Amino acid sequence: MLEKRRKPVITPDDIRADLDRFSRRAFLRGSLSLGGLAMLTGCNLSTDSGVDAALKAILRFDDKIQAKLFDPARLAQTYPASAITEPFRFNAYYPDWQVRGVPDDWRLEVAGQVTDKKAWTLDALQSLPQESQITRHICIEGWSQVGQWRGVPLAVFLRKIGADTRAKYVKFTCFDDYTTSIDMASALHPQTILALEFVGKPLTPEWGAPVRLRIPTKLGFKSAKNLRAIEVTNSFAGGYWENQGYDWFAGV
């Protein structure tokens, strides 16, 4: 919902709304509200930056706790086909009429700490082993729905490209300008896949064509659609929402 209200097309109104919504000030103390006033008084924090810094520090602490709670062997619940949500809700940081088609020269690029940096065609990805899953996609907004995805386990792909799996992060860049990144432990989880199919059909652009990440052990915004590049790296990469204040680990 939140995503739908924001459009990349730029009109003065949009810029104003975006600035209001995402300025540091908004992150810190929100609008002038009863809650905001009460909490600031209660905190006795007089500057925006003080509240901001405190919240961000606690979010980083939360990320550490989440990484500790993450059990690489624990699987997300799977469901029977009858549980699949119909119709499945479209969600992106833009409305559905701005979905972008797959570029003609599309290849999945590979970068960072990997031995084989050759780019992948869709055919080449299809020739790798595939796994199917029916899992719950949980949005940070609170709604959730069950879907079916099929594709290459990311762990298989990372091994195939000779990734250094001791690196800390895997970063995803999309051709719709979305980005996100995950920790290596979650990247190697057996249910983390590079999905090529959604509910039995090849991905269409609104569901992330030609390849998307599907990671049921994290909140929905981590399952990046329309992938263009995967990078294995030791430098923290953040992401589109993470840079605005969503918690980076976002584990479920």
Next chain:
Amino acid sequence: MKNPAQASMRPAHSLPVRIMHWVNVYALCCMLFGGWEIYNASPDLPFLFPQWATLGGWLGGALAWHLSAMWLLVINGAAYVLYGIFSGHFKRDLPPPSPKAFLRDMWAAVCLRLPHKTGHYNAVQRLLYGGVICILVIEVLTGLSIWKPVQFGGLVSLFGGFVLARNIHLAMMILIVGFIVVHLALVAIVPRTLVSMFKSVPSDPQEANDA
């Protein structure tokens, strides 16, 4: 306390209870006002909370507050429960009332004849306080369930799955708000209890009539 003279020596509320009560009020306000903004991102009931009553300004900000204040709420709450058990506070001041005592005090309250003794809870208060403590425990457990539904899979199935756990979290929030409304009304009726929650005030002597 059987001995009235001894009872009147102790303060109406011990210092730890007074401190933890006000820390809880602060933490719970952060949770509620932040939680309402989170609710607004995907409302399950046919209403939104007004923007002026929310905290954080947008979903990310509200989550930052909610996932920060939760530590304060849980640590303070756990300290309160441990204190209540080991100091004998729960046993002495908050035993669950018998239905008879509850009906008697409720009736007296309805007739506006329920006297308030500083430092002693009547049966209606005991049911309200015991109730809201249990509700807060459920609120924290359902909160953990929807925060980490995969890692705490067992807890989630205890609440009947992710969707139901989330609905219970919302329902408990409404009960907590209901408690706060009644609680504040009762404090408004007997304002001197408010003083006793801030500073050390001697308890009134108590006759042993509170089964």
